[in-house]
Amino acid sequence: MHAATAEGFDVQRLRERVQATYEKVAACPEASYHFHVGLDYAVRELGYPRDELTRLPRRATERFAGVGHPLGLGPVPEGATVLDHACGAGTDLLLAAARVGPRGRVIGVDLSHGMRVQALEAAREAGLDGRVQVLEGDFAHLPLSTASVDVVLSNGVLNLAADKPRVLAEVARVLRPGGRLYLCDVVLGRSLAPAARQDADLWAACVGGALTEAELLPLLHEAGLVDGAILVRHDCFRGTSVERKFGRALPVWSASLRARKP
Secondary structure, eight states: OOTTBOOSSOHHHHHHHHHHHHHHHHHOTTSOOSSOOSHHHHHHHHOOOHHHHHTSOHHHHTTOOOSSOGGGSSOOOTTOEEEEETOTTSHHHHHHHHHHOTTOEEEEEESOHHHHHHHHHHHHHTTOGGGEEEEEOBTTBOSSOTTOEEEEEEESOGGGOSBHHHHHHHHHHHEEEEEEEEEEEEEESSOOOHHHHTOHHHHHTTSTTOEEHHHHHHHHHHTTOEEEEEEEEEOTTTTSHHHHHHGGGSOEEEEEEEEEOO
């Protein structure tokens, strides 16, 4: 089984587990999860500027559950069209909307109804709803036209995808020539055994579907993206149940990388 695909287990179950988890985050951001949530975590562990986040509606930042800071990986030009790939409650979505200005457009795609509702309400509260659109969609079948996007943001999503080559091929499809991918995702210190790759519960915990850095980077090239490079790493699971469960036996962190479409 290729490490980048989920063969041998119920993919629908994985989808349901992931949706249930993020519906719960949308409804109860104060609950305990296997990952960190919220503004303080984003600032402390991932390097988001606190002043930028405090200007956003709390409904977005208190539900933030990313693993990196994709907007810190490169510029977002004024007037650009940006896709936030699984936008959650809208933290990166709104930060991007502020960057693109009134001539720009930011599109969020997410599976979770609860998160989409929160993102749309946050955009209205921030006065940015005129340049923000939030769509229901699967990151393996993006509801966007080919070559319609200048920048794709992806924050903690790829590890949850059952077919990573398909997801990255969709990213390449919707990017315009010269467009950029700013991707942050969970990575592992070693490859998992095939039996672990078949455990949908382990995938839903952000570990079963994660790749090593050596496995991740070639997928970008296979999707038709170039100049892929890891720029930043974060100890995003510090103090979580993931760290307590796996510890030194399976190091887990996040890598933030940039690539472009030729």
